Amino acid sequence: MSSFDHILSKRTALLIAVLVIFFQVVPAVADSETSPMELTYDDKVIYCSVGPVGISDKAILALNQGTPVTLIWEISIEEARDYWVNKSVGEVVIARQAIPDLISKSLIVADAKNGISRRVHSIEEAIVFLSELRHFPVLDRSLLTPGVNYSVEVSFEIKEGQFKDTWWSGTTRFGTVAAEERLTLP
């Protein structure tokens, strides 16, 4: 056994792993303030309404100073299980962004996933667009089993700059939980 291997013994590696997990867990549970969420459904689709969530002063300042702001919603639906970790049913990521145009003193708000955009002429409109989801289709109802408890969690993350959908973006996302709700279909 080399000296380096000896130094990084199994015990040390285990301790490092525990510390890393600790660092990962602590920020996620630190903020327990959530927003109201409403889950509705029709014959085919499950809809979600949540927000508004608080947009930080820093993000508003960024918008005022011409920097695009992206708010990434992440809606995850899991089958709730009592004696095991929940089973993931689906996950929806919505990226809403506001791109200020300082010259024309307007903002373009857009859904970064589907490219639909419109121009607004006030930051307040842009903030409303960013911070709320209204009757947003989340999941096909056929994916859910009636009578089974599901857990729907909505988290969000505010980023300065435009949305860039990369393969690693999901791994580096540490969102704040906005709302949690239980769903049981009849």
Add this chain to the structure above:
Amino acid sequence: MTGIIRYLPLIMASALWVTIVLLWPSNTASEDSFIAWANITLLIILSLVLLNYGLRILRERSERRAGSMLRAKLVIALVSMLLIPTAILQVAANQMVERGMDVWFDVQVDTLLDQALNLAQGFYARVDTDLKQGLNSAMNDRELLNYVSALPLSYSLLNNHLQEKLLHEGWQSIQIFDLNERLVANVKLEGLSGFEVEALEEEAKSTLTLGLISTRFVSRDGEEMGVGYAPLRAHQNIIGILRAQVKLPESVVQNARAVEADYRTYRQLERNRQSIRGTFTHAMLIATLLIIITAGIVAVAFARRLTSPIGELANALERVTEGDLSVSIPTAPEDELGSLVHSFNRMTLRLKQNVEALEQTQNELTGALDSSRQRQYVLETLLANLQAGVLLIDAKGNIRLLNQAVRELLQLSSDWMPGRPIAPLCSGRLHMVCQFYDELQHQQEGNLQRELEISIDHRNLHILGRGVRLSGSGSAGFSGYLMVLDDVSSLAEAQRHRAWAEVAQRLAHEIKNPLTPIKLAAERLQRRFRKTADNTEVFDSCTHAIITQVERLQRLIVDFSDLARMPKPKPSIVLAKELITDMRELYSAYPRLQVEGFVDDVECFCDADQIRQVLINLMDNALAATEATKAPVHLYGSHDDHMVEFHVQDGGSGISNDSAEHIFDAYFSTKEDGSGLGLAIAKRIAEEHQGELLLISNAQPTHFCLRLPIEEPSMEPS
């Protein structure tokens, strides 16, 4: 210093933990959180490694693994050598960034950018205002409204009018739509190039709904244009919508967008000023940590490579110290350490060979020593059991060896011991020994033989001294003198006895024969011529004298004969108290004689007649010595396990010291009419019984002791 080095990894680990606490990322600083957490992770790993390393060093303190301390010093020195300049570099870089940011975010730059942006915004606002004014003018243009509201439309008139309006306002295009959003008229500055028509936008619908002018800027094909909508009314009713587009100058647009981009970037940087500083610090820190970790790994590998032969050497030396000389280090690098290892191997090989040679020599020496000790033991035993006294003197005149026999023979004091010079010890009665030694020293020949006469305890010892000069050579040689002293008193006395016995026999034979005729003649003369003698008195006196002297001579001859022809004793078991009883009865007439018998029925092995003769001789002498003073004579007996003793004491005048030395010599007498043979015969009888006759004290009282064996002694052949 070594103690500090031993604890240095733990101290550094503690310092790192403090650093971790200080650099713990805040929740708000999310932009550089990844690099911050990476730093924290690296710091934790580094601190754990240091903690582990420090604990290992402390643990090895008791075990003392060879080379571990040197390795630790090397690693710490190498890392420290890199750590110090890196830390200084980081501090300097942080300072430079701090200063640089103060310069970058200067107030003048800030103001300049604001003004530039305001200028760009003013330009766009001016275009927007102009567009709105133009649209307002168009929506109030009666001629235009008439053309639009007339049925059927006169497209040529309408287009001409719109063309004039287009040129007048400087617009890029003008389109008129009816309420159903169908294109009614379309005029473009560059002319019509196609029939496709852009759909109305949200603003157009609000214009139709609200009847207000609306404008917006759009970006199309890399160009920016101002688009405006104005309602066309006829009789208070909206009958259509006019869309006008004005193209912004490309250079102005580029500059305005550049200003906007710069402003945005500047503000973004300004907002992230702290995080930029933090990012830079973390980037520098992560670089530093990576350098340190890399340096640590390299240092560990280097130190391990360097100290491994040293550790092996130390282990091997420890084994050599413990006596294992078979140790050898098989591998060695091709450098100075390798040379050292090879030298060590050669050294241990030579040591092993030397030790083997030493062991062989030791075995030989041990064998020789054993042999020497055996010889010494034999010699000492021989000397101890030797009847002859042996005295070894070295060349410096110091005693090297003397056996027990010489001590007993010469009655040597405790001063006679090895290492003492002999000269000061030879005084008084022992001066003959020194004379013999001197003569031995100064004579030419290597050996010497002399007969010495030494008086010890009132006895004259005849000692035959034989000396040899020892001349050794070399370191093992010994130079000195060996003297062997034999007590030949008995032999001399026996020779003297034999000589005197022969003389006595001859004398007795020669004298005894004429004495009887002389005595007979004298008696005859006395008988026949006494009456005829003139002077009877003289005659009687003379003849009586002749007869008396002849009788005396006859007794003397008898003693001579007895001495010469002493019969061999015929010993048997005799009760000692009977001999005492015989003496008491024999001398019962002497009231001053005090006799004390034996309490026990102790026996002795002797010829009773001869022993009685000895006791009578001693009693006669004692009584004669006390005749004048009537001093008491004391006869008593005692015994031990081996010997029976008969003691005769008298309170007479005693024997002078000179006489005492010769008291047992034949023909030595202190009495005028004594033959001087009584004590000599008595002593001879005692010695022939394997006993002895001793003069215990020569005066006050005069004390003789006759010692006889209780059991039959083993007779040695004479």
